Amino acid sequence: MKKIHYLLFLLLSTSMFSQEKLSLETCYSLLNKNYPLAKQSDILAKQNELDLAAISNIKLPTLELGAQTTYQSDVTQMPISIPNTTVESPNKDQYKATLSVNQLIYKGGFIDATAKVSQASLKTQQKQVEVTLYQLKKQVNTYFFLVVLFNEKMELLRAKKTMLEAKLNEVKAGIKFGALLPTSDYVIEAEVLKIKQQLEALSLNKSSLIKSLAQLIGTPISTHTEFENPTITTDFNTDLERPELALFQLQKExxxxxxxxxxxxxxxxxxxxxxGGYGNPGLNMLDNSFQTFYQVGVKLNWNIFDWNANKKQRESLLINKEIVENQEAVFQLNTAIELQQKQTEINKLSNLINSDLKIIELRKKILKSAESQLKNGVITSAAYITEVTNLFEAENNLQTHKIEMLLEKANYNTIKGN
Structure with missing residues (x-):
């Protein structure tokens, strides 16, 4: 039963977008969820938990077990003799086993400061993951809008093919009744075959793009999935909301x-x-026998002079902070330049679209006249095909410029951080 449920799950996941629409925002969401790097944030969090636990353990008491046996060439002896008293010298072979307990009482806030560094490092690393994922949005934009563009091109080609097939029937009827030359239909048939080739090539390229996008967002996409043509608005100001800015701030922190x-x-x-220990001799060096012993106390360690090594390390860190601030300034400048370039490109495409609309209106009038001339045998079918192609190219340019402008707007918003 479990195997059946698992197979059903795979089937459903495989056809996830087989009958649905796919939007650009959905692609962004799936990228952030399924891209392999997205899992790294949780991995980093788990690693940080272990690091903090290890740092916290420094406050706990430590146990140290030690044992040693030695043989020495000489031992301490009494320099004088005491009447009626025998003082034995320690043995040259000595034995000792100890168990020590050490408890840190004060470390000047070093442990808490270490924990804060670990937490700051975690935030920086997680933000770096977010930045890397965000930078992949441009790649998603490219794949998505290329698929949309290919869909528009294929629709235009199908419309052209339908129109030519209808015209082909008219031409054949004209040939049959002697109104047109016998070979007039060949040119149109050849053009229809050419369109079929173009459709096949576009279909293959579209499938390749869909596979690349599916790999990027980690979700299978059917070739029958409808890609939504989004409405994208842009606000031409220089206020950035990029995750890189937050990353620079975290690096400084x-x-x-x-x-x-x-x-x-x-x-x-x-x-x-x-x-506590057991050894021969014990703490009493004059008692040449195995004894138990213990010591308790408090000790102070303080490195009061390190040849300014610590000071130089701190100065080096401050230089690193200046480097980050410089990188931030460079990033903002380059981003502002890139936004200006995108804005210029969007304005250029807007002007081209207006020109395309005027050209299409003129081409439609020319084609209408060519249809009448072909019907009356004034022009050849080759001349008619030329006018059909001219109209198709004008409509193709219009759709291309529209999709290109959507792509540029999407990239503008991505660069800006929206």
């Missing part, structure tokens, strides 16, 4: 937390300890 960590690196460490 990470540098600041690292600098704070370095400032606490040379703080004094206060450690409480207790050591």
């Amino acid at each position: 990470q540098i600041e937390t690292s600098e704070k960590l370095l400032s606490k690196q040379n703080s004094p460490n206060i450690i409480g300890f207790a050591t």
Whole structure:
């Protein structure tokens, strides 16, 4: 039964878009969900949990078991003799086993600062993942609108083919009744065959694009899926909302937390300890026998001079912060230039579309006149085909410019961060 459910699930997932419409926004959503890199944010979060747990464990007491046996060439001896008293010298072979407990009492905030660095690093890495995914949106735009463009081209070709097939029937009727030359239908038949070739080539290219888009968004797409032709509006201002800007800010914050960590690196460490042991000799060096012993106390470690190594590391971090600020300024400048270029391209395409509409109106009038002339035998079918092709090219240019403008608008919004 489980196998049947699994097969049904695969079947449903495979035909997910077989009967549905696919929008550009849906592609964006699927990209962020299914692209392999998207899983890295959760992986980084799990890794950070382990890092924070390890950092927190520094506050816990540590146990250290030690054992040693030694043989030495000489031992401590009494420099004087005491009457009626025998003082034995320790054995040259000595044995000792100890168990020590150390508890960190004070470390100058170093542990908390280390945890903050780890958290800042996690946020930066996760934002980098988001930036990488966002940069793939341009690739999605290209695939999506190329498919839309191919669909429009194929629709135009089918319309042209239908019109020529109807005209072919008229021409054959004219040949039959002697109104047209016997070979007039050959030119139209050849053009119909040429259109079939073009449709086949476009279909293959479209299938290849759909496969590439499906791989990118991690979801199978049927060749019968309808790609929605979106309405895209653009606001021509320079206010950026790119995730890269947030990444630059997080990188600077990470540098600041690292600098704070370095400032606490040379703080004094206060450690409480207790050591119990068994050995020969014990703490009493004059008692030449196995004894138990213990020590308890507090110790202070403080590196009060490191030849300014810590100071130089902190200065280096501040330079890194300046580098990030410089990268941010370069990014904003390059993005502003790119937006200006896209805006110019959009305006150019808008003008071309207006010209295309006027050209199409003129081409329709010319073709209407050519149809009448062909019917009356004034022009050849080849001349008629030329006018049909001219109208088709004008309509094709219009659709191409419309889709190109949609692509440029989508890329403009992507560059801007919308």
